[in-house]
Amino acid sequence: MVPAIVLIGFVVYYAIAYTIYTSTLDWNGLTPEATSVGLQNYIKLFNDPVFWESLRHMVIYGLAIPVNMFLGLLFAVLLHTHTVRFKVVYKVIIFIPVILAPAVMAPVFREMLSPDGEVNMLLDTLGLGRFAHAWLADPSTALPALMVIFVWNWTGINFLIYYAGLTVLDPSVFEAARVDGAGNARIFVSLIIPMTKGSSYTLLALSLIGLLKTFDVPYLVTGGGPAHTTEFLGTYLYSQSITNFKIGYGSALTIVMIVLSLVLTVWQLRRYRTAGVV
Amino acid sequence: MLEIRSRPARLLLQLLLTLMALPFLFPLWVMVRVAISGQGARTNFAAVLSQPLIGAFFRNSLILAAGSIAIAYACTMLASFALAKLRLPGREVYFYVILAGLTFPTVALTVPLFVSFEKVGLFNTYLAVFIPIAGLVLPFNVLIARGFIRELPNELFEAARVDGCGSAKTFWYLLLPLTGPLSAVIVVNTFLAALNEYLLPLLFLQQADKQPLTLLPSFFASEYGSDQTKIAASLIVIALPTILVYIGAQRFFERGFTGGSFK
Numbered sequence: 001m002v003p004a005i006v007l008i009g010f011v012v013y014y015a016i017a018y019t020i021y022t023s024t025l026d027w028n029g030l031t032p033e034a035t036s037v038g039l040q041n042y043i044k045l046f047n048d049p050v051f052w053e054s055l056r057h058m059v060i061y062g063l064a065i066p067v068n069m070f071l072g073l074l075f076a077v078l079l080h081t082h083t084v085r086f087k088v089v090y091k092v093i094i095f096i097p098v099i100l101a102p103a104v105m106a107p108v109f110r111e112m113l114s115p116d117g118e119v120n121m122l123l124d125t126l127g128l129g130r131f132a133h134a135w136l137a138d139p140s141t142a143l144p145a146l147m148v149i150f151v152w153n154w155t156g157i158n159f160l161i162y163y164a165g166l167t168v169l170d171p172s173v174f175e176a177a178r179v180d181g182a183g184n185a186r187i188f189v190s191l192i193i194p195m196t197k198g199s200s201y202t203l204l205a206l207s208l209i210g211l212l213k214t215f216d217v218p219y220l221v222t223g224g225g226p227a228h229t230t231e232f233l234g235t236y237l238y239s240q241s242i243t244n245f246k247i248g249y250g251s252a253l254t255i256v257m258i259v260l261s262l263v264l265t266v267w268q269l270r271r272y273r274t275a276g277v278v
Numbered sequence: 279m280l281e282i283r284s285r286p287a288r289l290l291l292q293l294l295l296t297l298m299a300l301p302f303l304f305p306l307w308v309m310v311r312v313a314i315s316g317q318g319a320r321t322n323f324a325a326v327l328s329q330p331l332i333g334a335f336f337r338n339s340l341i342l343a344a345g346s347i348a349i350a351y352a353c354t355m356l357a358s359f360a361l362a363k364l365r366l367p368g369r370e371v372y373f374y375v376i377l378a379g380l381t382f383p384t385v386a387l388t389v390p391l392f393v394s395f396e397k398v399g400l401f402n403t404y405l406a407v408f409i410p411i412a413g414l415v416l417p418f419n420v421l422i423a424r425g426f427i428r429e430l431p432n433e434l435f436e437a438a439r440v441d442g443c444g445s446a447k448t449f450w451y452l453l454l455p456l457t458g459p460l461s462a463v464i465v466v467n468t469f470l471a472a473l474n475e476y477l478l479p480l481l482f483l484q485q486a487d488k489q490p491l492t493l494l495p496s497f498f499a500s501e502y503g504s505d506q507t508k509i510a511a512s513l514i515v516i517a518l519p520t521i522l523v524y525i526g527a528q529r530f531f532e533r534g535f536t537g538g539s540f541k
Contacts, residue, residue: 003352003357004354004356004357004376004416004420005357005372005376007349007353007409007412007413007416008379008413008416010409010413011379011387011409011412011413011414012382012387013375014390014394015387015390015391018389018390018394019386019389019390071298074298075295075298078291078294079295080280081280081281081282081291083282083283083291084288084291084292085292091528092525093299093302094299095531095532096302096306096521096524097305099470099520099521100474100517100520100521101473101474101476101491101516101520102474102476103474103476103492103493103495104491104495104516104517105305105513106495107495107499107509107510107513108305108308108309108312108510108513109305111308111312111506111510112304112305112308117308118304118311152301152302152305160532178281184280184281184282187280188280209380212381212383213381213384213385215383215384215385216476220476234383237385237386238385238388238477241389242388242481247389250389251389254385257386258382258386261381261383262378264381265380265381
C-alpha cells in the first residue's frame with residue numbers, strides 16, 4: 001500500500017497542491033521573484049475569451065464521441081457475425097491507430113491534410129477536386145479535421161469494449177427473437193443497443209475523461225491554431241505556462257481543468273457503483 | 279448475433295466491412311507512400327537507419343518502458359493486494375484516493391514536476407520521466423488489478439494464514455503466481471503508455487542522446503529540414519516495432535483495454 005500512496009501522493013496530490021499555490025502568483029517560473037496576486041488569475045480566466053472558446057471547442061469535439069461509439073458498435077456486431085472472414089485482419093486494422101503514438105502520426109496527418117496532400121489528391125481522383133482544401137489552415141475546417149483524427153484514433157477501443165461486451169451475451173435471446181420474426185435491423189435496434197448499455201456508459205465516461213485530457217493531437221497537428229480555433233484547455237494551459245512563462249495563469253487553468261475532471265470522476269464512480277463494478 | 283446466410287448478402291457484408299476499414303488504413307498508406315517517394319525507399323531508409331543516434335532513441339524508449347513497468351507493477355500489485363485482501367483501516371478511502379488520479383491530465387503535471395525536478399537535480403534523468411508515467415498509469419492498473427484479485431477465492435488466503443504465512447509471504451508465494459494473466463495486462467498497459475508518452479520526455483529530457491522514440495520525428499525534422507520523405511521513413515521505423523509487438527501480443531493488448539472484462 002505504502003509505495004502506491006507515496007507514488008500517487010507525489011505525482012498527483014503534491015502536484016495539485018503546488019499548482020493551487022502557483023495559481024495565486026504572478027510568476028514567470030524562471031526567476032525566484034513571484035508576486036502574490038490572490039485570485040486575480042481566476043478572475044482573469046473567467047474574462048478570457050480564449051478560455052471560453054477552448055471549452056466550446058471541447059464541446060464540439062465531444063460530438064465525435066457518439067460517432068465513435070456507433071462505429072465501434074457496428075464493427076463489433078459485424079465482426080460477431082460468424083459468416084465474416086478474415087476477422088483478425090479487420091480487428092488489427094482498426095486497432096492499430098489506438099496503439100500508435102500521436103507523436104508518430106501527427107506529421108502524417110499534417111502531410112495528408114496539407115493543400116497538396118493525399119486527401120486532396122483522393123478528392124481529385126474521385127472527381128471532387130472542387131472540395132480540395134487547406135484543411136488545417138482554414139479556421140472552419142481545422143477543428144472538424146481534428147475530430148476525424150479523433151474518430152480514426154479511438155474507434156478501436158470502442159470496438160474492443162463492445163466486442164467483449166457482446167461475447168458474454170446469451171445467444172439464445174437472439175435465436176428466440178429470430179423465431180419471433182425479428183430481422184437483423186430489429187435485433188440491432190431493439191436487442192443489441194439496449195443490451196450493451198453497460199459498455200456504452202463505460203465508453204462514454206472514458207471518452208469524456210479522454211476529451212478533457214486532449215493534448216497531444218491538437219498540440220502536434222495544429223498547435224491550437226489557426227488563431228486559437230483548435231485551442232483546447234490542455235493546449236492553452238501548456239502554451240500559457242510553458243511557452244509564454246505565465247506560470248500563475250497556466251496554473252489557474254490547470255486547477256479549473258482538475259475540478260472539471262473531478263466532477264467527471266465522481267459522476268463516473270457513482271455510475272460504476274450503481275452498476276456494481278467497484 | 280446477426281444472421282446473414284445467402285451468398286450475395288455475405289459478399290455484401292464483407293464488402294461493407296472492407297469499405298469501413300479502409301479509412302483506418304489510409305494514414306498508414308500515406309506514411310508508406312511518402313516514405314518511398316523522393317529519392318526512393320532505399321535511400322530514405324538508409325539515411326534514417328544510418329543516423330548515429332537512432333540506436334540511442336530505441337534504447338531510451340526501452341529504458342523508459344522498463345523503468346515505468348518496474349515501478350508501476352510493484353506499486354499496483356502491492357496496493358491491489360492490500361485493497362482486495364487485507365484488513366486495512368480506511369481501505370476504501372485509499373482506493374478512491376488512487377482512483378481519483380484516473381482523470382488527471384499529464385499537462386497539468388508539467389509545472390510542479392518541472393520545479394521539483396529542478397530542485398532535486400532529476401532534470402535530464404530517466405527517472406524524471408518514468409516516475410510520473412508510473413504514477414499516471416497507476417489508477418487504471420489498480421482498478422483492474424483490484425477487481426481481479428478480489429475474485430480469487432478467499433479460502434486460499436485463509437489457508438495460507440492458517441499455515442503461518444504472513445502478508446509478505448502470502449503476497450510473494452501465493453498472490454504473484456496466481457496473477458499471471460493480470461501481470462501481462464499491467465505490463466502491456468504500462469509499456470504502451472511509456473512508449474507513446476510525448477510531453478514528459480519533451481520537457482524533462484533535453485539532451486538528444488537521452489530522448490525516446492516519440493521525439494525522433496522532431497529530431498529528424500530539424501535534421502532534414504523539409505524533406506518529408508525521410509521524416510516519413512523515420513516514422514515507419516518508429517511505428518513498426520509497436521505494430522509488431524501488438525500483433526504478437528494481441529490478446530494481452532485487448533485484455534488491457536477491456537479492463538476487468540476478462541474474469
